[in-house]
Amino acid sequence: MTPEEELHPDDVQHHLREVQELLARQKLVEDLVHRQDMPRHELVESLVHKQHVAELRSKLDSLHPADIAYILEALPLEERLFVWDLVKAERDGEILLEVSDAVRESLIETMAPEELKAAAETLDADELADLAPDLPPEVIQDVFQSLDHEGREQLRAAMSYPEDSVGALMDFDLMTVREDVTLEVVLRYLRRFDELPDHTDKLFVVDREDRLKGILSLESLLLNDPESLVADVMRKEVMISFEPADDADDAAQAFERYDLVSAPVIGPDKRLIGRLTVADVVDYIREESEAEILSHAGLREEEDIFASVWDSVKNRWSWLAVNLVTAFVASRVIGAFEGSIEKLVALAALMPIVAGIGGNSGNQTVTMIVRAIAIGQVEQSAMQRLLKKEISVALINGLVWGGLLGILSWWLYHSAALGVVMTAAMTLNLLLAATAGVAIPMLRQRLGADPAIGGSVMITALTDSGGFFIFLGLATLFLL
Amino acid sequence: MTPEEELHPDDVQHHLREVQELLARQKLVEDLVHRQDMPRHELVESLVHKQHVAELRSKLDSLHPADIAYILEALPLEERLFVWDLVKAERDGEILLEVSDAVRESLIETMAPEELKAAAETLDADELADLAPDLPPEVIQDVFQSLDHEGREQLRAAMSYPEDSVGALMDFDLMTVREDVTLEVVLRYLRRFDELPDHTDKLFVVDREDRLKGILSLESLLLNDPESLVADVMRKEVMISFEPADDADDAAQAFERYDLVSAPVIGPDKRLIGRLTVADVVDYIREESEAEILSHAGLREEEDIFASVWDSVKNRWSWLAVNLVTAFVASRVIGAFEGSIEKLVALAALMPIVAGIGGNSGNQTVTMIVRAIAIGQVEQSAMQRLLKKEISVALINGLVWGGLLGILSWWLYHSAALGVVMTAAMTLNLLLAATAGVAIPMLRQRLGADPAIGGSVMITALTDSGGFFIFLGLATLFLL
Numbered sequence A, B: 001m002t003p004e005e006e007l008h009p010d011d012v013q014h015h016l017r018e019v020q021e022l023l024a025r026q027k028l029v030e031d032l033v034h035r036q037d038m039p040r041h042e043l044v045e046s047l048v049h050k051q052h053v054a055e056l057r058s059k060l061d062s063l064h065p066a067d068i069a070y071i072l073e074a075l076p077l078e079e080r081l082f083v084w085d086l087v088k089a090e091r092d093g094e095i096l097l098e099v100s101d102a103v104r105e106s107l108i109e110t111m112a113p114e115e116l117k118a119a120a121e122t123l124d125a126d127e128l129a130d131l132a133p134d135l136p137p138e139v140i141q142d143v144f145q146s147l148d149h150e151g152r153e154q155l156r157a158a159m160s161y162p163e164d165s166v167g168a169l170m171d172f173d174l175m176t177v178r179e180d181v182t183l184e185v186v187l188r189y190l191r192r193f194d195e196l197p198d199h200t201d202k203l204f205v206v207d208r209e210d211r212l213k214g215i216l217s218l219e220s221l222l223l224n225d226p227e228s229l230v231a232d233v234m235r236k237e238v239m240i241s242f243e244p245a246d247d248a249d250d251a252a253q254a255f256e257r258y259d260l261v262s263a264p265v266i267g268p269d270k271r272l273i274g275r276l277t278v279a280d281v282v283d284y285i286r287e288e289s290e291a292e293i294l295s296h297a298g299l300r301e302e303e304d305i306f307a308s309v310w311d312s313v314k315n316r317w318s319w320l321a322v323n324l325v326t327a328f329v330a331s332r333v334i335g336a337f338e339g340s341i342e343k344l345v346a347l348a349a350l351m352p353i354v355a356g357i358g359g360n361s362g363n364q365t366v367t368m369i370v371r372a373i374a375i376g377q378v379e380q381s382a383m384q385r386l387l388k389k390e391i392s393v394a395l396i397n398g399l400v401w402g403g404l405l406g407i408l409s410w411w412l413y414h415s416a417a418l419g420v421v422m423t424a425a426m427t428l429n430l431l432l433a434a435t436a437g438v439a440i441p442m443l444r445q446r447l448g449a450d451p452a453i454g455g456s457v458m459i460t461a462l463t464d465s466g467g468f469f470i471f472l473g474l475a476t477l478f479l480l
Helices: A011-035 A040-045 A047-061 A065-074 A077-086 A089-098 A101-109 A113-120 A125-134 A137-146 A149-160 A183-190 A218-223 A248-258 A278-296 A309-336 A338-343 A346-374 A380-413 A416-446 A455-479 B011-035 B040-045 B047-061 B065-074 B077-086 B089-098 B101-109 B113-120 B125-134 B137-146 B149-160 B183-190 B218-223 B248-258 B278-296 B309-336 B338-343 B346-374 B380-413 B416-446 B455-478
Strands: A202-206 A212-217 A262-266 A272-277 B202-206 B212-217 B262-266 B272-277
Touching (some): A065 A101, A089 A125, A212 A218, A212 A262, A338 B346, A346 A380, A346 A416, A346 B338, B047 B077, B065 B077, B065 B101, B202 B218, B248 B262, B309 B338, B346 B455
């Protein structure tokens, strides 16, 4: 890189385009060679080819691992693997950490066990733990053997915590100092290192048993008189610390609320065992919100956009299957009223409106309640109050929009009675949607399930079947 | 606070419960007094009341502003305002910054202009800019007058950038040094301060014209020999910097990719004008993902869960109105085939399945494409490839699930022809959903609109009307 070069936020796009261009030029040569029936090995030997490859390799060497990961994700499989082969082996580990799960799988599949082992050995214990689920068991076994005692303990610890816990996010890059030394001693101690762990904004003050006694921020280290004792300038009170079993969501909210950069993770006896950094938290927040958005559409995981058709079908089929069942149930509800529809075919045209608006309104309620539960603002005791409010909103919407549709139906089918049934059905279905929209997430929470999952499918199933039943039922009672 | 007290991630829940308890006790006394017909002013004078209020006040004084904000959001309006009155006036500003928009409005409504002005004057220019849209114009005018020249310039700058730009997120807490001094001089300079700005992980090296020459991380300041010159240890190359007009999304991705804590914002001539910190980025990421999740359900903004029924109706009505229109259109499509339904009433029961599954499948495609566009991985040129893949997925799903439903229909209605029509309609509607699911977000992007917005409504509208039309049309052609 030239000195003074600057990175701008959208530079990764330029990098991607450059790599794509190099690949395209490479492909052009290959096509040409192909048309001339030159054997493959001659191509690989050819000067032009070598030049392109060298150019590409040096481009890749100059890039940040996260940028290489980005480029790999944006390339179709064949080109992705071509580029992956050109990446220096010692960078494989850090890049594998950065790519999405789907792309990671596609890369690991092509690597020999020795390559994987070499890549894994460049990583810290906490990073290894993240990668481990995707590695073949024999590779993990080998890597585990190659670790020292402390590394093995750390890897075992990191792998033992559930996915959404602080323990799974923490790292072990701890800078610790004793409380009975002066800041000058700490400063001299630090100068012995070539670098500090990423996101070091504070040092942890521990005693001989590694128990956390306080926190020495770099700020107080820099601003105080070097002659001061660590014990006198460290922070002993209101230390924010986590335990490995703490919920990652709560930790993320604490980072957000208190604007933290790093925080200690302590075990039994206040023993310092790890550290949580804002980088881990940012990744976690992003992944969680991606997962939530994907789950709304019934996608189980982020799809590699160049995934095979078959992988995509697998990622999506379970949701479609569930919806098929609920749609089939709704269809049978209609089936039960076929006699009524035969007599008054207008019902067939009007019934999807009742069901559809109910589903939309119910989804609004569910989304609201789920978010309020997620940020911890809804106690079960507030359920009644929320229910009352949602029912009032539904009543207003039902009378306004249902009334409007009633008038439209009256005008279309010249039947005032049909209009009244339409309005009544809309209102009742919106009330059903409001009640279920509050009750479903609240009940799921009380039962210990994640209130965010499945609420949308359940409410839509209920308002579809319920809407058809209410509308066709009322019509059968009052119109026929 | 007692020394050695620690904050745990879910402490804010305990705080909330404590405050609620104090409020409940307070209410008990009030009720008692009320039943004895004691006049209100005597209550306020009463010892018990004073004691409760003092307890609550001291509890609030001990809390972090973000925690007070959290508690205010979790309390119903009356209790919220009671608590708000007890908060020390000089903390009003920072708390107003922390609460959600809806709650901020409810608090500002009750404050006198002088109170608002006093609160605003405790804030920095970038914080003021965040609050300004919610303040009455005369308050902003007054605050603006009270600022010094630099403050006015900063406020003007911060307010001039669009909401989703780096300029709107940056702050002005810059620590700058010159390149021709030694680290020892920098260290002595820093010791003159009582504190560093939050999230200071680096100092900015500038020349006399405030042009950014390099970056001196606290790490290199600490690890290098104090006799070294700043110019020799500062980082000159691969500095990541932003411009105020840069897209906040790109900046957030850069922070995530390169694990940044802070980064300089530079104007024309590389002049340093501000700073972006990971705290701002985390808040931005959270807000964006909230907005995306809310918009899926057609909620315009986060609703204060204790908002009035009327506010909720306003927040939700526009989405229901749009859906009403699309549902009405779909209903008219059915209306056009009333003759066919009258002859074969089974069509009425089966048609919602075709429409519903199409909508679900289309939403999966839209979600996938929108996410791929958001992370910048889809060039317009990839459209054809993606389309091909989505169509293949749709074809498989259509034949499998459509086939299954065809068999079910055949079995239910003893008509093989009906089963074939069902399968064909499902497949065609899924193909329509796949095509539109790729095309809608891509076209919106090409037209410069946000591909994430409205895709779900459009696809559902299309697959509903389209599904009814295809199924009833095929049935009319081949069955009647």
